[in-house]
Amino acid sequence: MTTIPRRALLWIGAAILLLGNSATARAELNVITSTADLAAITRAIGGRAVKADSLTSGASAPHFAVPKPSMIRRARDADLLIVVGAELEIGWLPVVLSSAANPRINVGQPGYLDLSSSVSILQEAGPVSRAQGDVHKSGNPHYMLDPQNGLVAARAIAARLAELDPANAAAYQAGLAAFEGEFRRKWPEWQRGFTPLRGKSVVSYHRSLPYLARAFGFVIVGELEPLPGISPTVSHLEALGETIRRNNVRLLLMEGFYERRSAQFLAERTGIKVAVIPHAVEFEAGMKSYFDTFDGILKSIRVSGAY
Amino acid sequence: MTAIEILAPAFALAVLLIVSHVYFGLHVLARGIIFVDLALAQVAALGISVGFWLGYDPHGDASLAFAFVGAILAGAGFALLRAVPGTTAREVIIGCVYVVATALSIMILSQSGQGMEELKALFNGSLLFVSWREIGLTAAAYAAIALFQALGWRRFRALSLGSSEASPGLALEFGFFLSFAAMITISVYLAGILVVFAFLIIPAFAASVILAGFAPRLIAGWVIGIAGALAGLAAAYVFDLPVGAAVVALLGFLLVVVGGWRAMARSRR
Numbered sequence: 001m002t003t004i005p006r007r008a009l010l011w012i013g014a015a016i017l018l019l020g021n022s023a024t025a026r027a028e029l030n031v032i033t034s035t036a037d038l039a040a041i042t043r044a045i046g047g048r049a050v051k052a053d054s055l056t057s058g059a060s061a062p063h064f065a066v067p068k069p070s071m072i073r074r075a076r077d078a079d080l081l082i083v084v085g086a087e088l089e090i091g092w093l094p095v096v097l098s099s100a101a102n103p104r105i106n107v108g109q110p111g112y113l114d115l116s117s118s119v120s121i122l123q124e125a126g127p128v129s130r131a132q133g134d135v136h137k138s139g140n141p142h143y144m145l146d147p148q149n150g151l152v153a154a155r156a157i158a159a160r161l162a163e164l165d166p167a168n169a170a171a172y173q174a175g176l177a178a179f180e181g182e183f184r185r186k187w188p189e190w191q192r193g194f195t196p197l198r199g200k201s202v203v204s205y206h207r208s209l210p211y212l213a214r215a216f217g218f219v220i221v222g223e224l225e226p227l228p229g230i231s232p233t234v235s236h237l238e239a240l241g242e243t244i245r246r247n248n249v250r251l252l253l254m255e256g257f258y259e260r261r262s263a264q265f266l267a268e269r270t271g272i273k274v275a276v277i278p279h280a281v282e283f284e285a286g287m288k289s290y291f292d293t294f295d296g297i298l299k300s301i302r303v304s305g306a307y
Numbered sequence: 308m309t310a311i312e313i314l315a316p317a318f319a320l321a322v323l324l325i326v327s328h329v330y331f332g333l334h335v336l337a338r339g340i341i342f343v344d345l346a347l348a349q350v351a352a353l354g355i356s357v358g359f360w361l362g363y364d365p366h367g368d369a370s371l372a373f374a375f376v377g378a379i380l381a382g383a384g385f386a387l388l389r390a391v392p393g394t395t396a397r398e399v400i401i402g403c404v405y406v407v408a409t410a411l412s413i414m415i416l417s418q419s420g421q422g423m424e425e426l427k428a429l430f431n432g433s434l435l436f437v438s439w440r441e442i443g444l445t446a447a448a449y450a451a452i453a454l455f456q457a458l459g460w461r462r463f464r465a466l467s468l469g470s471s472e473a474s475p476g477l478a479l480e481f482g483f484f485l486s487f488a489a490m491i492t493i494s495v496y497l498a499g500i501l502v503v504f505a506f507l508i509i510p511a512f513a514a515s516v517i518l519a520g521f522a523p524r525l526i527a528g529w530v531i532g533i534a535g536a537l538a539g540l541a542a543a544y545v546f547d548l549p550v551g552a553a554v555v556a557l558l559g560f561l562l563v564v565v566g567g568w569r570a571m572a573r574s575r576r
Contacts, residue, residue, distance in 0.1 A: 064423060066417050066423075226547070231427075231431075231549060232435075233543070233547045233548065233549065234310055234313055234314060234435065234543055234544040234547075234550065235310070235544060235547055236547070237308065237313055238308060238309065238310050238313060241308030242308075257424065258424055259424040259425060259427075259428050259433075260366065261366060261428070261433045261436040262433075262435075262436050264436065264438075265435070265436040265438070268438065269308045269312070269313075270308060
């Protein structure tokens with residue numbers, strides 16, 4: 001007789017826990033992204049209705065991410081997965097997804113958003129195989145370095161958020177409108193900032209900057225990597241030195257996750273300046289929004305003293 | 308920026324490394340514990356990894372300090388190993404140190420994309436990108452080490468070539484490892500683990516195969532080492548290869564040539 005009240009308490013307690021849990025589970029849309037940029041944009045649009053996290057840190061290279069158990073755990077709990085696509089994540093994401101076995105975010109489901117089909121992708125010229133180094137066969141995936149693509153991505157994200165969570169559709173529209181407003185304000189500011197580079201030739205470390213060049217009117221005439229993913233060799237350095245001389249190159253743009261010695265070597269020999277640019281949000285402390293990336297790039301270029 | 312201009316500092320550093328490493332290599336060969344330098348190099352590299360993890364530039368001066376601390380700790384440990392009886396146990400311990408130090412470096416450096424690039428650099432080295440300033444500083448450091456070794460060269464020789472079971476002064480042993488660790492730290496920092504191990508062992512061993520006596524072997528080792536470095540740099544340029552790995556491969560090839568020549572000379576008698 002004395003055990004019945006205790007058991008009843010147990011059931012009541014369990015009911016409270018279950019109800020409580022399911023209530024908080026419905027509070028926010030759980031979004032994971034492959035890069036920090038996409039997470040920042042999702043947060044800007046979704047506000048408090050979403051919880052957005054990036055599987056990779058903004059400080060490291062998205063194509064060389066190391067799959068970690070925490071990624072699998074986060075993928076398992078996610079309602080929506082947003083990826084850059086164009087094979088940027090091909091080195092690590094497929095393993096994470098198959099281990100997570102979350103049917104909501106499988107390819108083709110509404111919980112899977114590949115942004116590469118919405119933006120304008122620059123194709124690499126010529127036949128593509130592993131002999132050409134680490135070339136992505138569906139085009140250059142570093143398209144988020146053109147803020148116009150960021151805008152397209154934001155619109156696609158807002159649409160998908162509204163599709164998955166119609167109750168908050170108005171909030172997502174408002175978030176998108178704010179994002180677009182911010183973009184319209186920053187775009188002419190950036191164009192002004194990049195004026196010294198307009199029409200000039202620069203070199204980069206990896207073939208990751210054609211979108212940035214296209215957006216802001218400069219030309220990339222060579223890379224430190226002889227082929228994408230391959231370290232610089234002697235004959236390549238010789239040829240690059242010649243290219244720099246012929247095109248009057250004064251600036252090397254490189255992302256922070258590459259080794260610095262080859263860039264220093266090149267700078268000492270040819271006199272060009274090196275600008276280590278953020279490639280994404282959170283590269284440095286204090287970078288929070290997608291727009292901060294471009295402010296950061298401009299700042300690095302100014303600090304380099306090339307122009 | 309011609310090929311010669313690009314390769315000149317790499318060659319200068321290679322010569323500096325060969326001159327110093329062949330000397331220590333002969334000592335290491337005489338003691339019969341070959342992997343100690345690999346393990347020491349790896350612990351120095353681990354020091355650099357720890358420095359990087361704590362936020363220091365992996366090519367800055369703080370990093371070198373971290374590497375040196377690592378090498379000293381390992382050197383002290385290996386000096387104490389003399390007290391362990393039997394070479395098998397010593398080899399096991401040294402092998403374990405190497406493998407665990409490598410694993411720890413990987414763990415630390417896999418935390419970031421730049422870390423992975425730096426990990427590659429620790430193994431392959433950046434022989435190609437060394438600056439004249441670094442070469443100058445290395446030459447000065449090696450001159451100091453050479454002076455230290457020269458002052459006590461007879462006792463150091465006895466230490467290495469003498470009985471392996473006897474336990475001569477621990478201080479002398481530590482002095483030897485101190486200078487060895489200092490040299491290894493700088494060379495791993497600049498040239499990477501593969502090149503350091505190759506420069507230490509291969510020319511000294513090749514010289515030992517064809518000659519007897521410390522001084523003749525030293526000279527021959529220098530000749531073989533410099534020839535290998537020249538050939539390696541040339542191959543790297545002509546065939547678009549990473550410089551460090553090409554030099555190591557060419558030295559290996561030279562070892563085979565020397566061994567083959569010796570075998571032929573023996574059979575003719």
